[in-house]
Amino acid sequence: xxxxxxxxxxxxxxxxxxxxxxxxxxxxxxxxxxxxxxxxxxxxxxxxxxxxxxxxxxxxxxxxxxxxxxxxxxxxxxxxxxxxxxxxxxxxxxxxxxxxxxxxxxxxxxxxxxxxxxxxxxxxxxxxxxxxxxxxxxxxxx
Amino acid sequence: xxxxxxxxxxxxxxxxxxxxxxxxxxxxxxxxxxxxxxxxxxxxxxxxxxxxxxxxxxxxxxxxxxxxxxxxxxxxxxxxxxxxxxxxxxxxxxxxxxxxxxxxxxxxxxxxxxxxxxxxxxxxxxxxxxxxxxxxxxxxxxxxxxxxxxxxxxxxxxxxxxxxxxxxxxxxxxxxxxxxxxxxxxxxxxxxxxxxxxxxxxxxxxxxxxxxxxxxxxxxxxxxxxxxxxxxxxxxxxxxxxxxxxxxxxxxxxxxxxxxxxxxxxxxxxxxxxxxxxxxxxxxxxxxxxxxxxxxxxxxxxxxxxxxxxxxxxxxxxxxxxxxxxxxxx
Numbered sequence: 001x002x003x004x005x006x007x008x009x010x011x012x013x014x015x016x017x018x019x020x021x022x023x024x025x026x027x028x029x030x031x032x033x034x035x036x037x038x039x040x041x042x043x044x045x046x047x048x049x050x051x052x053x054x055x056x057x058x059x060x061x062x063x064x065x066x067x068x069x070x071x072x073x074x075x076x077x078x079x080x081x082x083x084x085x086x087x088x089x090x091x092x093x094x095x096x097x098x099x100x101x102x103x104x105x106x107x108x109x110x111x112x113x114x115x116x117x118x119x120x121x122x123x124x125x126x127x128x129x130x131x132x133x134x135x136x137x138x139x140x141x142x
Numbered sequence: 143x144x145x146x147x148x149x150x151x152x153x154x155x156x157x158x159x160x161x162x163x164x165x166x167x168x169x170x171x172x173x174x175x176x177x178x179x180x181x182x183x184x185x186x187x188x189x190x191x192x193x194x195x196x197x198x199x200x201x202x203x204x205x206x207x208x209x210x211x212x213x214x215x216x217x218x219x220x221x222x223x224x225x226x227x228x229x230x231x232x233x234x235x236x237x238x239x240x241x242x243x244x245x246x247x248x249x250x251x252x253x254x255x256x257x258x259x260x261x262x263x264x265x266x267x268x269x270x271x272x273x274x275x276x277x278x279x280x281x282x283x284x285x286x287x288x289x290x291x292x293x294x295x296x297x298x299x300x301x302x303x304x305x306x307x308x309x310x311x312x313x314x315x316x317x318x319x320x321x322x323x324x325x326x327x328x329x330x331x332x333x334x335x336x337x338x339x340x341x342x343x344x345x346x347x348x349x350x351x352x353x354x355x356x357x358x359x360x361x362x363x364x365x366x367x368x369x370x371x372x373x374x375x376x377x378x379x380x381x382x383x384x385x386x387x388x389x390x391x392x393x394x395x396x397x398x399x400x401x402x403x404x405x406x407x408x409x410x411x412x413x414x415x416x417x418x419x420x421x422x423x424x425x426x427x428x429x430x431x432x433x434x435x436x437x438x439x440x441x442x443x444x445x446x447x448x449x450x451x452x453x454x455x456x457x458x459x460x461x462x463x464x465x466x467x468x469x470x471x472x
Contacts, residue, residue: 017258017441019188020448025255032248039240039465043233046470058466065462073251073455075448080189083196090200094207101211105218114302115400123400 021078031072038065176443188445195449199456202419206460209412213467216404226398227405228471230295232286236469239282240461246275247458250427254451257444262437265447269431272454276424283417290406293390297410301403305390409468416464419457426450 016022042061050057071077076084113120174184181187217224253268294300392398430450433439439447 017444019185020258020444022258023251023255025252028248028251028255031251032244035244035247035462036241039237039244042466042470043237046233046466046472049472054472058470059463062463062466066459069247069455069459069462073247073458074452075254079192083192086193086196086200087203090203090207094203094210097207098211098214101215102218105215108219113400115398115402118396119398120400 021075023072023075023078027072031068034068035065038068174442184442191445191449195452199452202456202460206412206415209408209415210463210467213408213412216408220399220401220404222399223402223405224471227402228468230290230392231409231469233469235282235286236465239279240465242275242278242282243458243461246272246279247455249275250451250454253430254444254447257434257439257447258441260440262434262439265434265439266431269427269434273424273427273431276420276427279420280417280424283413283420293392295392295406297403297407299403301406302393304393412464413468416457416460419460423450423454423457426453 038061042058045054045057045061048054070087076087113123177184177187181190249268249271253265253272256262256264256268290296292305294303294305392402427450430447433446
């Protein structure tokens, strides 16, 4: 999606730095403005009840903002493809780690519940009504 | 970086010198005093620095990524806790901080632009604005943190301890042998099978602050009558360390789900690590301000400004995810 502009031949172009890519201020200001607008939107959708979709919408907006920051503020749009690949691979591996860890959560042993006794009892009552807290504690918890 | 590179022992390698600058390294170094001796061209030096910076940024992404995974696992296990506890965070302050960081990212990006175009004064102004944004962020974060500490919205055990007169953590453990008074609502909930003895539960289960005593807080003495005021304060202190219950509302709240402290554990872990990154950012931006003031940056050489900019944008990028994930759960 980009082409490397980092060669010393750029030095000859008027107004261009010796290395790297010059991003016009209007692009930077437009990016900043878009980020502020998206922040307002993400706060606003908090008050719209979409159920489970609220989290997905919030993550989608955050992802869009992150894309804007990396493409324009961080010049990734014009950076070397190898740098783009490196950054993207980092994101991919986080997603991979996230996916595998979440798959595993159903295998966890019983939790220990900490809180006000009545609330803890209410949670435990779902599994074994009227059993006291002490009897329900997982045997190998401290 | 600014030192002249030694040229003498490199003429042997001039066979590789195909960058068209002619005249050997002596001339080369005079033209690019910032060029380290082990690089052939400014472009090579710049690209190497950027490659290294991107690799570092990936380690940062993975660093925070692991915490985001921890967040996801906790939220997956305790969805109620996150919905409930998010209300204790101030959306306004969080939103202001988001805007502050975005604007400081913009001034940083403009700083890179002015460094690239050789506008020294504008560069220094942009760096100061970025620094101001970082400082503003930390000041707001400081107020958020200190307020939460004060009302015991903290990680771990302290979360369940009532607030004492001096605002510190109550040092004395609640005795698990003492009979635990049950509020009427609680006795009905368990159909009377839970006795006080059975509720002599592990120490980590704490009673809500307001239920430790049936003694009502004493009325304050009349204003202007010093002895009465002192008496009232003394009585208040002796009677109940939790008369400041209005300051630790979560302990009074019957709707608080168990394990709510986990939300604050991951909140402090993630925003704390992010805050440390902001402080480090202020340090390196300060370093840039000094160097920019000396006129060390321009169209030929601005690598440090560019790399610090990348770091600063990553800090912004992490916050972009932290804000909705902590402040905006409903």
